[in-house]
Amino acid sequence: MKKIAIIMALNLLASPVLSAVEENDRLYHFIENMANKHQFDRDKLKQLLDQVEIKQSILKAISRPAEGMPWYKYRKIFLTDSRIKGGVKFWQQNQQVLTEVEQQYGVPAEIMIAIIGVETRYGQNTGSYRVIDALSTLGFAYPKRSKFFLSELENFLILARQEKMNPLEPVGSYAGAMGMPQFMPSSYLSYAADFDQDGKRDIWNNTGDVLASIANYFNRHHWQKGEPVAFKVEASGEQWKKALTKGLKPDVSVKQLKGWQVRVPESLADDVRVKLLDFEQPEGQDLWVGLNNFYVITRYNHSPLYAMAVYQLSQAIAREYRTTTP
Numbered sequence: 613m614k615k616i617a618i619i620m621a622l623n624l625l626a627s628p629v630l631s632a633v634e635e636n637d638r639l640y641h642f643i644e645n646m647a648n649k650h651q652f653d654r655d656k657l658k659q660l661l662d663q664v665e666i667k668q669s670i671l672k673a674i675s676r677p678a679e680g681m682p683w684y685k686y687r688k689i690f691l692t693d694s695r696i697k698g699g700v701k702f703w704q705q706n707q708q709v710l711t712e713v714e715q716q717y718g719v720p721a722e723i724m725i726a727i728i729g730v731e732t733r734y735g736q737n738t739g740s741y742r743v744i745d746a747l748s749t750l751g752f753a754y755p756k757r758s759k760f761f762l763s764e765l766e767n768f769l770i771l772a773r774q775e776k777m778n779p780l781e782p783v784g785s786y787a788g789a790m791g792m793p794q795f796m797p798s799s800y801l802s803y804a805a806d807f808d809q810d811g812k813r814d815i816w817n818n819t820g821d822v823l824a825s826i827a828n829y830f831n832r833h834h835w836q837k838g839e840p841v842a843f844k845v846e847a848s849g850e851q852w853k854k855a856l857t858k859g860l861k862p863d864v865s866v867k868q869l870k871g872w873q874v875r876v877p878e879s880l881a882d883d884v885r886v887k888l889l890d891f892e893q894p895e896g897q898d899l900w901v902g903l904n905n906f907y908v909i910t911r912y913n914h915s916p917l918y919a920m921a922v923y924q925l926s927q928a929i930a931r932e933y934r935t936t937t938p
Contacts, residue, residue: 683891690921699929717827718837726926739785746788767797791815803829855888
């Protein structure tokens, strides 16, 4: 671990003419941007960043090659008895606020619960890195994604000021995702909600704020109240493979799928647009059609595996809840 080097930052601030090297100094320009764009005090910001630590463990985690995981293995991580029972317990303990948030935003309780279950095991694992360390490490010491993480660091400092937080205190994931719903700072600024109107948007400890923030995220990404999410389907022949295209947005009509010998639920009208997805099993694959609400879940995490895990976990939680709750 080592502190960020504030390379000549204070000296440069007094210099009217900058050299090419000085102009390319990320840290200098970050401080200048925060001062000029958001009226942060340069000296105080330097003092704050001098307390940040570059974490080699973060660089190791972010640099680790992403290994593709087949659906049947991915599913086992999240569709467990403990996670299902944990979701039921969370629902039972927070019935009133879940009902209120669902009524206000139109997002089902089980979907909100499943997001928290997948992200943080209902708040049990929200991360152990200081957010400012994570974002600074990746912003200043990981050139491959420096632009993104410096933008998130900018947003984090803004939200800390807005919420009157000490920016050295909030903790999150190695990538800077925060609280029970694992919002990045940009998502926090755009979607975090103060459900109980106490003047704070507390996604770490306030269950109402957590649920309303998730529901607001879904609502703003055009969740359709009362509409289905996905259906498992079957197909014959080979023509259905034409529909296995890139992207996650619904891009083919039910009528087209029927013409390609995909057996789609009768409840879906021919003009409804869906996305055909395949999920690898030990032998063969499962075929599903994702509708608009499935696509909305992928806006939270751009992965069909993630969205399917959330959906199936939500359904398992709902079934268990309705059979065990008076």
